[in-house]
Amino acid sequence: xxxxxxxxxxxxxxxxxxxxxxxxxxxxxxxxxxxxxxxxxxxxxxxxxxxxxxxxxxxxxxxxxxxxxxxxxxxxxxxxxxxxxxxxxxxxxxxxxxxxxxxxxxxxxxxxxxxxxxxxxxxxxxxxxxxxxxxxxxxxxxxxxxxxxxxxxxxxxxxxxxxxxxxxxxxxxxxxxxxxxxxxxxxxxxxxxxxxxxxxxxxxxxxxxxxxxxxxxxxxxxxxxxxxxxxxxxxxxxxxxxxxxxxxxxx
Amino acid sequence: xxxxxxxxxxxxxxxxxxxxxxxxxxxxxxxxxxxxxxxxxxxxxxxxxxxxxxxxxxxxxxxxxxxxxxxxxxxxxxxxxxxxxxxxxxxxxxxxxxxxxxxxxxxxxxxxxxxxxxxxxxxxxxxxxxxxxxxxxxxxxxxxxxxxxxxxxxxxxxxxxxxxxxxxxxxxxxxxxxxxxxxxxxxxxxxxxxxxxxxxxxxxxxxxxxxxxxxxxxxxxxxxxxxxxxxxxxxxxxxxxxxxxxxxxxxxxxxxxxxxxxxxxxxxxxxxxxxxxxxxxxxxxxxxxxxxxxxxxxxxxxxxxxxxxxxxxxxxxxxxxxxxxxxxxxxxxxxxxxxxxxxx
Amino acid sequence: xxxxxxxxxxxxxxxxxxxxxxxxxxxxxxxxxxxxxxxxxxxxxxxxxxxxxxxxxxxxxxxxxxxxxxxxxxxxxxxxxxxxxxxxxxxxxxxxxxxxxxxxxxxxxxxxxxxxxxxxxxxxxxxxxxxxxxxxxxxxxxxxxxxxxxxxxxxxxxxxxxxxxxxxxxxxxxxxxxxxxxxxxxxxxxxxxxxxxxxxxxxxxxxxxxxxxxxxxxxxxxxxxxxxxxxxxxxxxxxxxxxxxxxxxxxxxx
Numbered sequence: 001x002x003x004x005x006x007x008x009x010x011x012x013x014x015x016x017x018x019x020x021x022x023x024x025x026x027x028x029x030x031x032x033x034x035x036x037x038x039x040x041x042x043x044x045x046x047x048x049x050x051x052x053x054x055x056x057x058x059x060x061x062x063x064x065x066x067x068x069x070x071x072x073x074x075x076x077x078x079x080x081x082x083x084x085x086x087x088x089x090x091x092x093x094x095x096x097x098x099x100x101x102x103x104x105x106x107x108x109x110x111x112x113x114x115x116x117x118x119x120x121x122x123x124x125x126x127x128x129x130x131x132x133x134x135x136x137x138x139x140x141x142x143x144x145x146x147x148x149x150x151x152x153x154x155x156x157x158x159x160x161x162x163x164x165x166x167x168x169x170x171x172x173x174x175x176x177x178x179x180x181x182x183x184x185x186x187x188x189x190x191x192x193x194x195x196x197x198x199x200x201x202x203x204x205x206x207x208x209x210x211x212x213x214x215x216x217x218x219x220x221x222x223x224x225x226x227x228x229x230x231x232x233x234x235x236x237x238x239x240x241x242x243x244x245x246x247x248x249x250x251x
Numbered sequence: 252x253x254x255x256x257x258x259x260x261x262x263x264x265x266x267x268x269x270x271x272x273x274x275x276x277x278x279x280x281x282x283x284x285x286x287x288x289x290x291x292x293x294x295x296x297x298x299x300x301x302x303x304x305x306x307x308x309x310x311x312x313x314x315x316x317x318x319x320x321x322x323x324x325x326x327x328x329x330x331x332x333x334x335x336x337x338x339x340x341x342x343x344x345x346x347x348x349x350x351x352x353x354x355x356x357x358x359x360x361x362x363x364x365x366x367x368x369x370x371x372x373x374x375x376x377x378x379x380x381x382x383x384x385x386x387x388x389x390x391x392x393x394x395x396x397x398x399x400x401x402x403x404x405x406x407x408x409x410x411x412x413x414x415x416x417x418x419x420x421x422x423x424x425x426x427x428x429x430x431x432x433x434x435x436x437x438x439x440x441x442x443x444x445x446x447x448x449x450x451x452x453x454x455x456x457x458x459x460x461x462x463x464x465x466x467x468x469x470x471x472x473x474x475x476x477x478x479x480x481x482x483x484x485x486x487x488x489x490x491x492x493x494x495x496x497x498x499x500x501x502x503x504x505x506x507x508x509x510x511x512x513x514x515x516x517x518x519x520x521x522x523x524x525x526x527x528x529x530x531x532x533x534x535x536x537x538x539x540x541x542x543x544x545x546x547x548x549x550x551x552x553x554x555x556x557x558x559x560x561x562x563x564x565x566x567x568x569x570x571x572x573x574x575x576x577x578x579x580x581x582x583x584x585x586x587x588x589x590x591x592x593x594x595x
Numbered sequence: 596x597x598x599x600x601x602x603x604x605x606x607x608x609x610x611x612x613x614x615x616x617x618x619x620x621x622x623x624x625x626x627x628x629x630x631x632x633x634x635x636x637x638x639x640x641x642x643x644x645x646x647x648x649x650x651x652x653x654x655x656x657x658x659x660x661x662x663x664x665x666x667x668x669x670x671x672x673x674x675x676x677x678x679x680x681x682x683x684x685x686x687x688x689x690x691x692x693x694x695x696x697x698x699x700x701x702x703x704x705x706x707x708x709x710x711x712x713x714x715x716x717x718x719x720x721x722x723x724x725x726x727x728x729x730x731x732x733x734x735x736x737x738x739x740x741x742x743x744x745x746x747x748x749x750x751x752x753x754x755x756x757x758x759x760x761x762x763x764x765x766x767x768x769x770x771x772x773x774x775x776x777x778x779x780x781x782x783x784x785x786x787x788x789x790x791x792x793x794x795x796x797x798x799x800x801x802x803x804x805x806x807x808x809x810x811x812x813x814x815x816x817x818x819x820x821x822x823x824x825x826x827x828x829x830x831x832x833x834x835x836x837x838x839x840x841x842x843x844x845x846x847x848x849x
Binding site: 255256257258260261264265275276279288289290291292293294295296297298299300302303304306307328336337339340341343344346347348349350353354355356418419420421422440443444446447448449450451452454455456459 | 603604605621624625628629631632633636666670673680683684685686697699700703706707709710711713714715717718719721722725727730740742743745746747748749750751752753754756757758761781782784785786788789790791792793795796798799800802803806813
């Protein structure tokens with residue numbers, strides 16, 4: 001089966017000369033849930049911006065469900081941006097329309113949907129994140145956790161192949177964090193979770209990958225990675241106080 | 252300081268509306284060159300910033316305060332054409348959603364605050380930049396002076412508009428003097444805030460200051476024998492190419508616009524009575540008694556000031572100012588070119 | 596401008612005025628104000644009529660008088676100017692309560708006061724019954740250039756965000772003992788303003804990235820194209836037409 005994501009030898013340097021990626025290889029199968037871990041400055045955000053063609057011009061190839069990312073081709077780029085749904089860290093950057101409904105409709109409308117089909121797509125996405133009841137409210141009237149969920153809906157409405165989330169739990173209170181986990185678990189979509197929140201990675205993702213200094217340094221079951229103290233220390237990853245990955249919570 | 256309904260009569264309001272619309276149409280096309288396809292979100296965020304910035308009050312004299320207008324600041328930060336769009340949107344939203352500024356006075360407000368301050372501020376900024384050494388820091392005094400000039404210039408334009416279409420019997424000279432004096436004070440506040448803000452931005456992200464483009468010293472190449480030669484200009488926004496071309500366009504556009512205002516207003520001010528009176532006259536309702544009441548609206552009294560028709564005076568003033576500006580620019584540019592030849 | 600201007604005037608409601616499409620309301624109110632501004636200042640009856648018309652609109656829109664009056668604070672600067680005109684204007688003078696005032700100045704002051712106040716009330720009624728989104732759609736339907744409407748949409752969306760950024764900076768300043776009392780405080784405030792601009796601009800860049808990520812290719816998708824019923828047009832037209840009738844009628848009577 002075609003993998004959702006295949007990245008080979010991705011290298012990239014910013015215009016000011018600073019090289020951020022030194023040859024990243026990553027394959028994610030359909031339906032997999034993978035956590036992308038790594039210290040600040042490792043290149044995680046740079047990496048995910050390549051997945052939908054926003055950054056390009058370096059070396060390497062990226063293939064999304066059989067389609068190569070070719071930023072020069074506008075049709076291909078449009079399809080890639082449908083297939084790769086990125087939810088950025090600050091929901092305020094992503095909710096830029098007057099109402100929630102408009103924001104969720106923005107993506108599919110850009111894909112050409114109109115009328116009843118557009119409306120049903122919007123409802124579907126809002127239902128999936130449990131935010132249908134705030135559809136007609138302006139985004140700044142929502143709580144932070146609600147905005148996070150709506151931001152996920154704006155991307156879900158495009159029916160992506162792979163959902164990429166950048167630090168989804170940052171600034172979330174514990175209840176919202178739990179609610180988001182429930183939503184993510186219920187989605188039938190490939191998941192790439194960029195996070196510092198190691199317990200969250202353990203909870204949601206059976207596989208984890210560690211990016212450090214622009215290259216993948218570890219790739220395996222999340223549990224194995226989180227119990228490798230030497231590897232964690234080397235890459236400035238730390239488990240929260242009192243958290244023991246050996247102890248699995250029941251239920 | 253937004254003009255409300257009723258300050259200027261209907262024909263003047265409509266005329267300034269037409270001028271504003273024309274300038275915005277031009278600015279829409281030209282702004283793409285400043286910000287490419289990112290115009291909408293960046294201009295929108297800048298508009299939100301200007302909107303927030305206009306809430307900054309500073310004391311001007313006893314018991315009163317002025318507030319930041321932001322035209323010169325916006326021009327320096329995001330470029331003059333985008334600044335016109337930014338200020339126009341701010342004014343439009345303020346009048347429609349916040350009841351701040353008359354609905355019929357939107358054209359006037361845009362002409363004064365959205366266009367005049369931007370044009371005056373930008374021209375002065377560019378002029379001062381041409382005189383100062385080519386360093387990003389030079390933008391600060393240039394922006395401050397631009398901001399300082401922009402306020403009284405807008406006030407002067409307002410007085411001209413008021414003289415042409417305002418319904419009050421006020422002596423033009425003293426009114427102009429009072430407004431100018433007052434707004435020179437406000438201009439100081441505007442200059443301080445603009446200069447300091449630009450300074451803060453330049454210190455951290457000089458690449459975000461439109462007016463600072465091309466002010467970095469040219470890259471140099473070291474040759475085999477150790478001598479330094481200037482690097483050939485790259486494909487990016489070059490120091491010499493784009494700004495000068497848009498400056499010429501701005502001068503021409505600004506001059507045309509000013510001529511249009513002055514000319515159109517003089518026609519409207521002197522040609523026909525106000526709309527309803529004209530209707531009344533054509534329908535035969537006018538009579539001698541009414542003519543007495545409308546005495547102040549007769550051609551002889553407000554069509555002329557100091558013996559010269561208002562529109563003509565305005566037009567001549569604009570032409571003289573523009574002429575001086577062009578001469579100064581030519582002189583400065585020639586001198587700068589000569590200096591460059593000497594150093595390399 | 597004071598911070599009163601950062602709070603939108605919109606009042607949630609379901610009146611006739613709330614249900615009318617925004618572009619029709621804008622046209623009607625602008626038409627009304629053009630009639631008002633074009634009315635010669637001596638036609639006092641006409642102005643009384645205009646005020647009555649606006650009162651009817653206020654009742655229909657269920658906007659309480661107190662709401663309108665408190666929001667009329669924005670008028671203050673030109674009220675001062677209007678009061679000064681009788682003192683500083685030229686022309687023949689009359690005696691009022693022992694003061695020698697210019698006759699023309701009194702009329703001019705009245706002119707500005709009447710028209711300006713009517714304008715503010717009309718604008719408040721429009722803003723109170725039209726939410727931001729509806730207005731933006733209305734501007735689109737008035738054939739305002741699409742890019743201008745887009746810029747306005749972003750401004751409206753992020754004005755609150757930028758203002759709360761600004762307030763957070765002020766709180767942080769004051770928590771560290773800063774007290775702005777004199778002109779010298781401008782430097783510190785301007786530093787914050789500079790930081791605020793950078794933050795806002797960078798947010799604009801991130802918004803653009805988010806838009807690109809959802810397929811933005813340069814044009815915002817059209818939102819609303821529903822035709823407006825003739826009955827709605829007839830309803831909004833009553834305001835400017837009513838005003839025009841009053842204006843002409845007062846010409847008859849004066």
